[in-house]
Amino acid sequence: MTSLPQTRHLATAVPGPRSQALMSRKQAAVSAGVATTMPVFARRAEGGIVEDIDGNRFIDLGSGIAVTSVGSSAPLVVDAVVDQVRSFTHTCFMVTPYESYVAVAEQLARLTPGDHEKRSALFNSGSEAVENAVKIARAFTGKDAIVAFDHAYHGRTNLTMALTAKNMPYKHGFGPFAGEVYRAPMSYPFRDVADVDGAAAARRAIAMVEAQVGADNLAAVIIEPIQGEGGFIVPAPGFLADVAAWCRANGVLFVADEVQSGFGRTGTWFAIEHEDVVPDLIVSAKGIAGGLPLSAVTGRAEIMDAVHAGGLGGTYGGNPLACAAALAVIETIEGEGYLGRAREIESVFRERLSKLQEADARIGDVRGRGAMIAVELVDPTSGNPDAALARAVAAYAHGEGVITLTCGTWGNVLRFLPPLSISDALLHEGIDVVAAGLEAAR
Template sequence: MTVSQQRSLLTKIPGPRSVELLARSRQAVARGVGITLPVFIERAGGGILVDADGNHLIDFGSGIAVTNVGNSAERVVAAVQEQVARFTHTCFMVTPYDGYVSVCEALNRLTPGTHEKRSMLVNSGAEAVENAVKIARAHTGRDAVVVFDHGYHGRTNLTMAMTAKNLPYKDGFGPFAPEVYRVPTSYPFREPVPITGAEAAARAVGAIEKYVGASNVACVVLEPIHGEGGFVVPARGFLPAVAAWCRENGVVFVADEIQTGFGRTGDMFACSAEGVVPDLITLAKGIAGGLPLAAVTGRAEIMDAAQVSGLGGTYGGNPVACAAALGAIATLEELDLPARAREIESIMLPFLQDLAERHPVIGDVRGRGAMLAIELVDSAGVPDPVTTAAIAKACHAEGLVVLTAGTYSNVLRFLPPLVIPLDLLHEGLGILAKAFDGR
């Protein structure tokens, strides 16, 4: 790798150059664009981020589950360089190109199910979700969209309505799109009384039937693991039961795999862990090695319901991003990165469980593959966002990039690149343990 795979701190975090750049950014960038860790990155690769002061930081964030194949993956870089030299844009809707078609073919092949599929490409996860809703409405002739507590689906007007958490995503930005209905999810750690996945699904279905009516629902949109909501893993059986109710009632079941997709959870897609085959699946983040690309893939008869030119966008399926996606997908398959995610889980999960035994502030350890989290609570089980922020800050100071999440802002989430060297993984876990031991 061109980036040395060793943590090295030459200055305090952030260093003087990053502090200078942060001051510049405050004069140029809108205040509403938040920053988790104010270090400005100049190079990255494998499991390391190199900042403007020359510090080498361990990456447990992957740009929020984007760089699954690592930053500057060889196949991605080569494909992008070749495509940039050929052309950067024509707009697929004006004069198409084969890269777009090749990405759609790959997605049709890789996503769950052997049925005939179609795909469309856009720029971001929120765009993918909006288009999935459009397609479902066109197919069913219905309006209502059902989402779940603790779900996150984006920052556009419709996807803000679909997202559960108010601050910082929704506060002051309404009114929001209508015909969006929220029902209870399965959150095992926070159930007042333990219930099965099937029981949690029955609770959700009961709410849909009572407050919305099955005949009015165009689609149910569900993350197989709630991402921004705190890496909440529904009880086993919840996902299949919700999907089965959708089939029985002519409702389009949409799996939002924007954060869970492309090997992150130990399967190529998270819904495969329980054999769930969605009608539509929304994809982004890990799809293109860091370039902006997203997609909706699904059953041909549903995807083809929209009228000609009803779907699209000027930059959707940009040729450079498509080249990057083909390079990223080839890397995922050649290196069997879903298996690598399972290996990461086999190291991280026992470590986090042991950490929880030593530190009662850790109320829950959860996740799958290289998508793991710990939820922090006080002695009464009340969410503890203050300690969560303090632990994250302590990790940052030692050169470990970690992210927070959760409806209550009390979850530390871990998303290392699937290509991270295992010695860096162990070192990062040691830094995390030190942060807890020293608090």
Template sequence: MTATISHRLPQKRHLVTPLPGPESSALAKRRAAAVAAGVGSVVPIYAADADGGIIVDVDGNSLIDLGSGIAVTGVGASNPAVADAVAAQAHHFTHTCFMVTPYEGYVAVAEKLNELTPGDHEKRSVLFNSGAEAVENAVKVARLATGRDAIVAFDHAYHGRTNLTMALTAKTQPYKYNFGPFAPEIYRMPMSYPYRDDLGTDGVSAAKRAIRQIETQIGGEAVAGLLIEPIQGEGGFIVPAPGFLTTLAEWARDNGVVFIADEVQAGFCRTGTWFASEAEGIVPDIVTTAKGIAGGMPLSAITGRADLLDKVHPGGLGGTYGGNPVACAAALATIAEMEELDLNARAHHIEEIALPRLRTLADDLDVIGDVRGRGAMLAIEIVEPGTDTPAPALAKKVAAAALEAGVVILVTGTFGNVIRLLPPLVIDDETLVDGIDVLEQSLHSVAAPVGV
């Protein structure tokens, strides 16, 4: 790190009530009477404050945060520079709509995205509100620019909850069930999933398998865009085998197909580079971003080749709140903090602390089928003892045991059996180690050692 990270709240796990406490329980009753049942929550506690690697609930319990609001609060949930930027902008104006009366903040964010995303070609950016909205607009651009209709997505993918992005998303529960019919001309191809793939670490062969299916089932000349997460998020932090992404990108280029990298969860220093595509040496035609971009404020973007984005007619892209001035101020402050604190280096440091511990656990416990990830985007795949059969119930027990001890962890994956670690990039070493200690204890509490 190039600068010291300081925190407003004590960075200590401390429980003063059983979880959930009485105030959280009271809020849960109010919620049940006011909030639609279709909105779920991972944990039953209600936040009152958060800073660094700590969430304080309404009962005064301090919990270690290993989820970052699903990879959003990389710079912390109340980073002073971000909070000051938000307040300063709000004192001037909270909204004018960029499509009516534009403002510099939007332009400055676009300039920064054009600078940071992979490739030195001429780029353009457009700002939106959510990751799903960014993905939808990337698809719009690909279809208009190519004059083609078909979009290729992949097994285990997650791209959002709108109608089009549900079609692009692979998993039915809870994202797609009974919400159809879905948008047409979406085709799903096999992903490289080294732990479960017959091709294992042969990424080139896995890519060629997908390409054969594309050419047979669709025809390369009919494909507008190929959409993929360089590291899959909700699918289970699946890191494709080496050569998979590069082979797909080469095929896309050779066939006039727009290669779209969905960096919504993996972007902005999460994996130790600004974008996960960089580790594979990939230069996408379009990159979608959100989550970590603005320190918790709602903002997303597409950034891509100028010749693609500039083909869209005026008024074809935009939205009332897209690139809100307060969110833009937050994004500029967030990116500045990432640069100042060298959070790419911090992500690597988190990996250096956590990954050896997780691999040792995998050697000791026969319920861990795989440990994977990069930077501060790490995962443990939980299986039935001594098998590769997904064990979602066991993964949930581990998460529940960790929460009872005061650590928030998230469970994900196509099979609901992957424990994912997404700590804030500004978490201090002691807090991170304490959180991993609790995770280790939680795993041991529900699993037998290897050979027992």
């Protein structure tokens, strides 16, 4: 039983006086480069609700960007972390290893696609894991080039900024970036012309790669099975499978970046499963550990073992608190049937958002899978992206007690990432607020 009421409640205007005061302190002490989406400061969070320091309770349709998928303060996660804190907080796995790191790697071998022998290495963030996946691919293949895709987001380190497509706010002013990174066109069904289906989009991408990079130089293709920051773009059926088949035929590794789409978010453990593709390497983070910093690269044993001893690691990689949390997250997802719950959440969003789309030409597209759903907002006359509308609707929702996020290359996409533990009542109430925000912005 949760101790935080699972109801939306506005005790003050948003932001309230305590949040305003703390924001002043933040501006005086924290780099201006660290922005915040919400104008409030959290005090506690449980299930599908976040409470701020003024006593306002917000419906959480963001999950800390797909992190608290089992709900904030999930009981098994809390208990596992508390127990681990009492035992030890750190030894560095590379110095004095511990069982929970091994247990997480065993679970990843069980849960990730494919029945081949696998190995894992654990890190702290999605960016760090992506960077290490590139290192592993280069070590195994002996080749340097990496191909990423239009609209991609892979992180904020120097190498992952090179992989990321969007300039602002992720890349602007931070170059020069790592070399031997190339970009291919993505399958984007809403914006592709009618005759560019999955197969045609794959041919388009492969032709560019063959002409501008060459398979003999290419270590890996890295792709998000559902693009996150780029706008929750779900590629057309067959696109991922055809790209993966070309990779297999040409000695190129296929790397699935499941940082945002993994760990039950889309109704399967990993979004790539919807396409019946088995990647050579798969990257996990965000939802893996219920809010504690943990990420992983999991892949074919011969690939993962190609790196020399000591070539992978990091002082905090696979921290014991995070590993304990990850094992509890897996137990919670399986015990609570959260894969099925993600599909139920998709049904709620699709029914509600599709009805809104029928009555509102500004909603150009409704897309996504599971509890990873988005609407792309457009000018109804031209079809051009309408970022101002997305900002206005999000701001309205924030003021009315609903956490919503925007994304997309043009900033015109509203994305919904509720915790899998959220109730249908909170989902419907949150969507009601978003609908009111759309109406208010007419």
